[in-house]
Amino acid sequence: MIVASSKPFQEIKQMLSGFKKICVLGCGSCVTICHTGGEKQVTELAAQLRLSAKLEGGQIEVVEDSTLRQCEWEFVEDIKEIVKDCDAVLSIACGVGVQYMAERFPKIRVFPGVNTTFMGGPIEQGIFWERCAGCGNCILATTGGLCPVSRCAKSLLNGPCGGSQNGKCEVSQETPCVWNQIYDQLDTQQLLATMETIIPPKDWTTGMENHPRKMILEHLVMKKQIS
Amino acid sequence: MQNDKLKFKGGNEEAPCILACPIRQDARDYVQLIARGRFSEAFRLVRERNPLPSACGRICIHPCETKCRRNSTEAPIAIAWLKRFLGDNFSEETRERTTEKYPERIAIIGAGPAGLAAANDLALLGYSCTIFESNSTPGGMLRMGVPTYRLPRTAIDKDVEFIKKLGVEIKYNTTLGVDITFDSLKREGFSAIFIGVGLLESRTLNIEGVNLDGVLKGVSFLHEVNTKGNAKIGKNVLVIGGGAVAMDCARTALRLKPQKVSVACLESRKEMPTTDFEIEEAIHEGVALYNSVGPKRILGKDGKVSGLETLKVKYVFDEQKRFNPAFYEGSESVIEADTIILAIGQASNLSFLKGQEGIQVTRGGTIIVNPSTFRTTVHGVYAGGDIVLGRGTMTESMAQGKKAAIAIHNALRNTTLKDEEWSDKPAVPDLATSRIALIKKEQKQEMPAMMPLDKRLNSFDEVELGFPLDIAVREAQRCMNCGAGAFVDDNLCVGCLTCVRICPFEVPKIKKGDTTAYIDGDCQSCGLCIVECPAKAISFKTPLEDRGKDTLEAVFQEKFIQGIKPLIVNFYCQYSAYNEDKIDTLNNLLFFHVRRIGVLGLGKVDPSLYLKAFELGAHGVLVTACKDDTCHFCKEREWVERRTKFTTQLLSGLGMDTRRFKTHFISSQTGKEILGLAFKMVEELKDLPL
Ligand code: SF4
Ligand code: SF4
Ligand code: SF4
Ligand code: SF4
Numbered sequence: 061m062i063v064a065s066s067k068p069f070q071e072i073k074q075m076l077s078g079f080k081k082i083c084v085l086g087c088g089s090c091v092t093i094c095h096t097g098g099e100k101q102v103t104e105l106a107a108q109l110r111l112s113a114k115l116e117g118g119q120i121e122v123v124e125d126s127t128l129r130q131c132e133w134e135f136v137e138d139i140k141e142i143v144k145d146c147d148a149v150l151s152i153a154c155g156v157g158v159q160y161m162a163e164r165f166p167k168i169r170v171f172p173g174v175n176t177t178f179m180g181g182p183i184e185q186g187i188f189w190e191r192c193a194g195c196g197n198c199i200l201a202t203t204g205g206l207c208p209v210s211r212c213a214k215s216l217l218n219g220p221c222g223g224s225q226n227g228k229c230e231v232s233q234e235t236p237c238v239w240n241q242i243y244d245q246l247d248t249q250q251l252l253a254t255m256e257t258i259i260p261p262k263d264w265t266t267g268m269e270n271h272p273r274k275m276i277l278e279h280l281v282m283k284k285q286i287s
Numbered sequence: 288m289q290n291d292k293l294k295f296k297g298g299n300e301e302a303p304c305i306l307a308c309p310i311r312q313d314a315r316d317y318v319q320l321i322a323r324g325r326f327s328e329a330f331r332l333v334r335e336r337n338p339l340p341s342a343c344g345r346i347c348i349h350p351c352e353t354k355c356r357r358n359s360t361e362a363p364i365a366i367a368w369l370k371r372f373l374g375d376n377f378s379e380e381t382r383e384r385t386t387e388k389y390p391e392r393i394a395i396i397g398a399g400p401a402g403l404a405a406a407n408d409l410a411l412l413g414y415s416c417t418i419f420e421s422n423s424t425p426g427g428m429l430r431m432g433v434p435t436y437r438l439p440r441t442a443i444d445k446d447v448e449f450i451k452k453l454g455v456e457i458k459y460n461t462t463l464g465v466d467i468t469f470d471s472l473k474r475e476g477f478s479a480i481f482i483g484v485g486l487l488e489s490r491t492l493n494i495e496g497v498n499l500d501g502v503l504k505g506v507s508f509l510h511e512v513n514t515k516g517n518a519k520i521g522k523n524v525l526v527i528g529g530g531a532v533a534m535d536c537a538r539t540a541l542r543l544k545p546q547k548v549s550v551a552c553l554e555s556r557k558e559m560p561t562t563d564f565e566i567e568e569a570i571h572e573g574v575a576l577y578n579s580v581g582p583k584r585i586l587g588k589d590g591k592v593s594g595l596e597t598l599k600v601k602y603v604f605d606e607q608k609r610f611n612p613a614f615y616e617g618s619e620s621v622i623e624a625d626t627i628i629l630a631i632g633q634a635s636n637l638s639f640l641k642g643q644e645g646i647q648v649t650r651g652g653t654i655i656v657n658p659s660t661f662r663t664t665v666h667g668v669y670a671g672g673d674i675v676l677g678r679g680t681m682t683e684s685m686a687q688g689k690k691a692a693i694a695i696h697n698a699l700r701n702t703t704l705k706d707e708e709w710s711d712k713p714a715v716p717d718l719a720t721s722r723i724a725l726i727k728k729e730q731k732q733e734m735p736a737m738m739p740l741d742k743r744l745n746s747f748d749e750v751e752l753g754f755p756l757d758i759a760v761r762e763a764q765r766c767m768n769c770g771a772g773a774f775v776d777d778n779l780c781v782g783c784l785t786c787v788r789i790c791p792f793e794v795p796k797i798k799k800g801d802t803t804a805y806i807d808g809d810c811q812s813c814g815l816c817i818v819e820c821p822a823k824a825i826s827f828k829t830p831l832e833d834r835g836k837d838t839l840e841a842v843f844q845e846k847f848i849q850g851i852k853p854l855i856v857n858f859y860c861q862y863s864a865y866n867e868d869k870i871d872t873l874n875n876l877l878f879f880h881v882r883r884i885g886v887l888g889l890g891k892v893d894p895s896l897y898l899k900a901f902e903l904g905a906h907g908v909l910v911t912a913c914k915d916d917t918c919h920f921c922k923e924r925e926w927v928e929r930r931t932k933f934t935t936q937l938l939s940g941l942g943m944d945t946r947r948f949k950t951h952f953i954s955s956q957t958g959k960e961i962l963g964l965a966f967k968m969v970e971e972l973k974d975l976p977l
Contacts, residue, residue: 069937093781100823104937108937
């Protein structure tokens with residue numbers, strides 16, 4: 061899932077200063093699950109916005125809503141009536157959702173309420189951790205199923221580096237060294253010999269270096285593709 | 288029929304206490320209302336289904352308590368005593384009644400539980416009813432049979448007064464078969480006749496000596512004492528029988544001051560067909576108990592009773608669980624007595640049916656009716672209660688009366704009205720063993736004021752003196768709100784597992800193959816998951832539970848509220864306070880500045896509600912939660928602390944002075960501590976720019 065963290069309220073307040081009618085719009089998918097962009101946060105943010113205006117002697121109107129997924133034109137379409145007469149939309153979906161809104165409603169100012177941060181999951185209730193970097197060329201088959209691209213501070217392909225100490229990463233004592241974990245995992249699987257195979261330099265052009273990336277499923281495309 | 292029944296959303300499992308009740312009294316919901324200090328509403332809810340609440344709260348054998356799920360943690364909720372508490376202290380005079388009025392008049396024979404219930408419900412349906420009662424007072428067996436020390440007559444009168452207010456007329460000293468007949472009633476224009484008479488005779492034993500002087504019949508004995516205040520007995524009284532009537536006879540006899548009162552019955556102590564409480568009280572008052580003995584013959588001397596020869600019982604019920612007692616041969620022994628009271632069951636007296644051969648009766652002397660229409664074999668004549676059941680409890684008789692009322696209405700109107708409360712619903716299953724350990728044990732409140740023994744035996748005054756307000760609330764707060772807790776809206780749940788992970792009672796589950804969470808009837812109503820669910824997919828089934836929202840809004844409806852400076856909203860836990868919204872312990876200054884919002888457990892309050900309080904105009908929000916030892920749930924403190932931190936962050940993000948939001952954990956929500964905290968906050972906020 062995509063994990064996003066809340067923006068500081070002061071930043072949000074600054075973005076929205078001057079607007080009189082604001083729609084706070086959540087998304088019912090990843091950001092709901094990571095507790096930063098669901099219905100609950102919509103309620104909380106809306107209350108904060110109203111209260112903040114009140115404290116400053118002003119008044120704003122805040123409309124609260126949420127979509128099933130803000131990265132679908134059809135679902136975004138559903139809230140047309142609601143955002144129609146708003147001066148601004150504060151989207152607390154991930155960056156994808158914010159852009160869908162901005163593209164669908166070009167006349168309305170759309171602002172991001174969260175910082176989209178990484179792809180990961182809750183390793184326990186309330187703690188989310190990055191697990192994938194979207195490199196476009198997955199190597200998990202050779203690393204015991206653990207990703208050094210996203211989980212090693214240096215994205216080393218042939219780790220660990222000399223900084224690995226007692227299972228911890230030299231960059232932060234709170235982070236386990238993933239290469240240490242990979243070693244243990246391969247040991248369990250009696251595949252330690254693979255550690256000796258050097259992974260050649262990776263083709264990074266499938267990754268972040270090659271924006272914007274695109275995927276086309278020919279067998280599902282319904283109309284002529286927009287270029 | 289007007290029905291104030293609370294409207295529930297989601298789930299169809301019903302609390303076992305409700306399902307166990309013959310009239311499907313909403314036990315859970317009135318208990319929950321008492322727990323919130325909403326007494327008048329609770330009484331209204333009780334009265335809605337129960338025409339005799341004050342009497343019922345005293346003498347019902349409370350199958351609800353037998354089934355209460357608190358039995359598996361320590362002891363059931365004192366449901367009946369709580370009803371009595373309501374009946375004794377509250378009344379409901381202002382109800383709006385149905386405006387429907389039908390022309391038909393209904394005659395009801397007998398002002399006992401069945402007849403009164405039928406009259407009550409028929410009156411509510413819009414019929415004018417007349418009850419014909421052979422005695423000069425109402426209540427039937429309640430008055431004739433039940434001793435006053437268990438059921439003061441004022442309790443019956445209070446209930447009956449209310450039924451009369453519905454327009455029901457009662458004609459006393461009017462006996463069917465003597466003063467009136469079915470024909471005369473039909474001639475008078477009654478469209479239907481309901482026979483709700485009781486079993487007025489005692490069953491007798493077919494043994495040697497039953498005709499000796501000094502052998503009394505239980506029902507007649509009780510009747511005599513109950514109407515005249517006395518009866519002729521000897522010095523050594525023996526009651527034969529092991530049921531409620533036998534206990535009543537024994538305890539009544541004790542109050543007439545013989546030298547000795549004993550009870551002999553076939554059953555072992557465990558098998559006795561009455562409540563433990565009754566047996567214990569009888570023993571406590573001095574009754575000697577002979578269990579597992581059967582009467583062989585009554586011994587006499589000069590035509591007077593001198594004792595009972597007994598046999599030892601092998602078993603009372605045979606392998607098919609039928610009543611079929613067997614005795615040990617040669618096990619004779621004698622219990623001396625100069626008075627023997629037979630309390631081995633009641634029988635009907637059908638003399639009122641003379642000349643009405645069309646009404647079919649059973650060999651046992653009960654009237655035959657169609658169990659769903661309550662029709663007898665004569666057109667227009669219905670029957671219910673003991674005269675149909677043979678032997679029923681007060682509540683079973685009321686249930687018959689209520690069902691008959693609907694049946695009569697359906698027959699007269701040619702409709703198919705159904706009381707949904709009687710429909711079959713699955714019961715919330717017993718607490719899972721693994722969960723019992725997670726639920727806090729809460730001691731059952733004992734009936735606090737029992738009349739001392741020396742006083743009891745000198746009078747027929749009521750022995751149990753009733754729950755005072757605070758004890759009633761404490762007792763009600765033990766209830767787990769079975770089947771009315773949280774539920775998940777499948778359309779909103781995103782399957783995030785938060786509820787599954789955080790519920791302290793491990794109730795929510797995402798079942799294999801499902802995509803959404805499911806919360807079953809074991810939910811304890813702490814509300815933690817409701818607040819934390821990021822999709823706002825969980826809510827309470829019970830409309831009683833607003834988690835503080837409605838109350839908060841109501842506060843700001845108050846006139847001139849915006850002129851109060853500083854205005855403090857105090858969210859407090861009702862588990863250690865009963866005076867909802869009242870600040871009777873707070874002084875004048877605070878009365879002016881503080882508004883209180885009581886919630887059963889603060890774990891169900893959303894941080895956004897605290898923000899809302901500020902938004903509506905509060906200058907300060909004071910959260911007073913309970914200390915761990917008084918908390919009904921577990922983990923509440925932990926969550927209140929987390930949310931305090933979270934709320935403080937939200938507020939300081941807005942640049943708000945954090946002195947305006949405070950949380951304290953205190954041991955009583957009505958004592959001095961809360962007073963001090965509120966006072967301090969008022970003082971502090973006075974100096975802040977608001
Ligand atoms: S210590 Fe481990 S995780 Fe950290 S940079 Fe080195 S190899 Fe990567
Ligand atoms: S705990 Fe409450 S709701 Fe549950 S069975 Fe007992 S009285 Fe009924
Ligand atoms: S917390 Fe809410 S969204 Fe998450 S699983 Fe439970 S009900 Fe569903
Ligand atoms: S309300 Fe409390 S007891 Fe009920 S499911 Fe939610 S967390 Fe569990």
